[in-house]
Amino acid sequence: MSKVPTTVVTGFLGAGKTTLIRHLLQNARGRRLALVINEFGDVGVDGELVKGCNDEACPEDDIVELANGCICCTVADDFLPTMQKLLDRPNPPDHIIIETSGLALPKPLVKAFQWPDIRTRATVDGVVALIDADAVAAGRFATDEAALAAARAADPNLDHDSPLEELFEDQLACADMVVLNKTDLVDTATLARVEAQVEAETRAGVKIVRADHGAVDVGALLGITAAAEDSLDARPSHHDGEGGDHDHDDFDSFVVTGGEVGEVEALTARLGALIAAHDILRVKGMVAVNGKQSRLIVQAVGPRIQHFYDRAWMPAEIRRTQLVVIGQKGLDRSVIASDLRDILG
Template identity: 45%
Template sequence: MKKIPITVITGFLGVGKTTLVHNMIKNANGKKIAVLVNEFGEIGIDGDIIKSGCGDDECNLIELANGCICCTVQEEFLPAMLDLIERKNEIDHIVIETSGLAMPKPLIRAVNWPDLKPHITIDSVITVVDAVGMITGELCDRERVQKQRLADDSLDHEIPIEELFLDQLSCADLVLVSKTDLLEAEKLAEVKNLIIKKARPNVKIISIQNGLIDNELLLGIEASTEDDLDNRHSIHEHHHEHHHDHDHDDDINTIVVEYPETADIRQLVATLKTRVQQEEIYRIKGFVNIPNKPMRMVLQGVGERFDYYFDRPWKATEIRKTSLVIIGRNLKSIAETVLS
């Protein structure tokens, strides 16, 4: 009985995973692709962006809102996969976009559960890396983290950002380096050399721009990753195996800012950049309602780099409003800010 192949798209917050999946669906060329999105936050921004790539066709999309396919993977992942297996005759391929805060190995291990293994296989794990974030340190302030470790023994393994990055790289069958058009050749070579040092041996590295890459390079890799777990080191699982207490970083949280409309998108971005400078904010994403414009605007920000564009007309059934999801550490005061 033929198994449904699964492609896992992983990578830290804001690296371009959603744009990649959107383009995979948009350029499916008749292949019936189901998508499972695991978001960090209650508002399905990523899922909505992906749906816009389906055009007039119905989108096979399942959204999980807990943001962490990890230790609690069974709670939502298993029912979602069983639902897709029930419709296996309607599906050629499954794409799972993990949250930027999720470690991929527990998800891969879950494929070996008795209820799932006869029906699905991991075609590949694709890790997306933000080239600019690696060079600027926006991905992880390594110097600050190291100082914390040296100052406090309780932080021996609680390095969530660095740990996430290493676990995501160690699981990769393919690494896509995004936003390469923003770097000079010398800096890009530096990024690729760093990836080579941290990833598994001989993993292919491909540069992409704007999430565009031929699906022929992404689908049909046939890695059967679930059968190769021993060669994919996980810091996270190492701590559990050695009986170290593991606490998810509860200081990382999301807040939602909503208001009717945004008169000046440049002023909004300037305000958000100021907040990024003042607080530890990893990711900002959402939709913006520009008065007298029939199109919905998508806004995405990583560090102080922001991108915004109109993606589609507002639907008659939608409430037009600006709605932003902000992901960071110990976010409180920003919830009281009116961004107008």
């Protein structure tokens, strides 16, 4: 029996993983896909966005959401039983897609494919790392060299890597393909500089593909044939030797719920000011807008806020707003939540 190929889609918060997966589902070319989604946060925004986007390629029964923590730290409890259920089906999928949390390390997940119950039936066709070109250009993942020098002078034993930088480097080091996404947001010179920076963090031979809105050739994405589980030693991680776990205490996440909002432009303007004031990494969720039959999706990456209406509210759904807020440790939850509730009304 041939092994079921599996593609791991990794990348930091807001890099465009869900958009890439929607593109895959809409261009499946007859493949029967199963999708495993892992999110950092209690509201399943990504799962909601992909459900129903291509019923023939990936029915809702083949979309599995894992919300019990970051998938790289819950491999035995969540991921392995999920994979076994998918593989035990009388008619297993042609290809499995795993969207990791933006805070996940891909290597522990790849290592799980060495488990006896999985190894003979599935293989990691490839690890695809998405990179937000605009965020990298803005220095979101790079160490502030001046601040680092000052910190080292005060404490020579300081670990030089920030949590963001470690994640960025680990995700790139494990990749078989890097998708340099959101290239439409940067100019040609900036894009060349970002691509050179990304190339310096990847292994020799890893292909870097430029993309807008996650539009990458499906045949290339789902036909890497890397068998990544057989080359773990070539995929270094800052957390090698730590048993596969890494500390999520460096990040904080919470959900704010509200009612219907009035003007969308006023919402995004006030949300942008709140993000800047508290250096929030990510805000995403569904918003109920007065007088609108469709729900508004809000996606913020740092100061950049995008929004669109995706579908009508279902008759059984409660028209309410739910936003996930993610940032580095030290977020003032009470102040941010209070300000958000004031914005949401």
